[in-house]
């Protein structure tokens with residue numbers, strides 16, 4: 001299965017993902033491929049719906065390199081606690097070359113399952129806290145540009161319009177299916193694992 005990262009404004013990025021009920025070898029292969037794709041595109045996190053899968057999970061490696069850092073897999077994550085505020089520049093693999101400051105909680109406690117079915121519960125701050133909140137948003141169909149200040153939004157408006165034009169062009173060329181086809185594909189995948 002060849003995964004690719006969907007770019008804004010692909011409708012799957014607005015899909016609210018459902019909890020996973022089945023984890024098997026195939027899903028483990030998908031997760032391995034997501035890490036590899038993320039490293040190739042110089043990202044530190046990737047959510048399932050960014051690769052057109054309607055499930056509640058995401059992967060993070062805060063170092064963004066296969067030989068460094070730690071690979072985190074969060075299945076069916078829940079943000080249990082948030083505290084403080086921190087602002088820093090963010091980007092997203094679904095928004096190539098767009099960066100803008102986003103206010104997030106400074107610290108979060110997240111519980112989730114790992115690939116072995118073990119429950120994990122961790123407190124994070126710094127980049128990990130930011131990445132967890134960014135990826136968690138993806139699962140609810142929320143994108144980092146939704147959280148920009150009016151000034152921040154203004155600064156990326158032209159770049160967003162350019163992505164929208166590219167998307168429309170891809171659609172006219174038949175590279176991207178229509179909304180109905182995208183929705184029924186996601187629904188079929190949901191029936192398999194949620």
Ligand code: ZN
Nearest residue numbers: 091092093094
């Ligand atoms: Zn993102």
